[in-house]
Amino acid sequence: ILGKQLIARELDELFRQTELPLIDVLVEMESNGILVNTERLAELSKQYGSRLDILEQEIYELAGRKLNIASPKQLQQVLFDELSLPVVKRTKTGPSTDASVLEELAQHHPLPAKIIEFRQFAKLKNTYVDALPQMVNARTGRVHASFNQVVAATGRLSCVDPNLQNIPVRTDRGREIRSAFYPPEGWLLLAADY
Numbered sequence: 001i002l003g004k005q006l007i008a009r010e011l012d013e014l015f016r017q018t019e020l021p022l023i024d025v026l027v028e029m030e031s032n033g034i035l036v037n038t039e040r041l042a043e044l045s046k047q048y049g050s051r052l053d054i055l056e057q058e059i060y061e062l063a064g065r066k067l068n069i070a071s072p073k074q075l076q077q078v079l080f081d082e083l084s085l086p087v088v089k090r091t092k093t094g095p096s097t098d099a100s101v102l103e104e105l106a107q108h109h110p111l112p113a114k115i116i117e118f119r120q121f122a123k124l125k126n127t128y129v130d131a132l133p134q135m136v137n138a139r140t141g142r143v144h145a146s147f148n149q150v151v152a153a154t155g156r157l158s159c160v161d162p163n164l165q166n167i168p169v170r171t172d173r174g175r176e177i178r179s180a181f182y183p184p185e186g187w188l189l190l191a192a193d194y
Contacts, residue, residue: 019149026147026157033142034164034189038133040180048125055118062111069118072097078111085109120173128167128177135162156193 006012060066064082067074075097079085085105089096099119105112135143143162151158159165164181168174183189 022149026149030144030146033137033140033144035141035182035184036132036136036143037180037182038136041129041133041177044176044180045125045129048121048129052118052121052125055114055121059111059114059118062109062114069115070122075115079105079109083109083111085112124168124173124177128162132162132180 003012006015056069059069063078065078067078069075072093076094079097080087080095085108087095088101088104089098095101097115099116102112102116106116132143137144143164145159145164146161148158148160167177169178181189
C-alpha cells in the first residue's frame with residue numbers, strides 16, 4: 001500500500017536514494033553516541049545554581065516579598081495586584097505570565113526581566129546541565145540519543161532521549177552547555193544538514 005502511494009506521489013526515488021540509506025547512518029550515530037564531559041556539566045550546575053540563588057533573592061527584593069517563582073498564580077498576584085502592571089494577555093486562570101507577556105512588562109518594571117532570566121537558567125539547569133549526566137551510558141561513557149526521520153513535518157531529523165537539538169546555539173549559556181560535548185581523540189564534531 002505504501003509503496004504504491006510513494007510512487008503516486010513521486011516520492012519513491014527520495015525514499016530509496018535518500019531515506020533508506022540514511023537509516024544505516026542514523027543507526028551508527030545512535031550506536032556511537034556522543035562523549036559528554038560530566039565534570040564540565042557539574043561545574044556549570046554549580047554556576048547556574050549560584051546564579052539562580054542570586055536571581056531568586058533579587059526577585060524577592062523587587063517583589064517586596066518571598067514567593068514561589070514557578071507559581072503563575074503568585075506571579076499574577078505580585079505583578080498585577082501588588083505592582084499594578086498592565087494586563088497584556090489573559091488565560092482561563094487570569095492574567096498571563098508567559099514569556100512574551102513578561103518581555104512586554106519588562107519595559108515597565110525590572111521584575112519581569114529577572115523572572116525571564118530565572119526561568120531560562122532553571123530550564124537549562126534542569127533540562128540539560130543536571131539531566132545529561134544521568135543519561136550517560138555507564139559502559140560507553142556516552143549519551144545515545146535516538147534520531148527519527150519521520151516525526152518533523154519538514155522532513156528534518158528529530159532527536160529524543162535526550163533532545164540535543166534543543167540546546168540553544170546562539171546564546172552564551174547554550175555554548176557553555178555545548179562545550180561539554182567532545183569528539184574522541186583524532187575525531188571532529190560535524191554539523192550537517194541535507
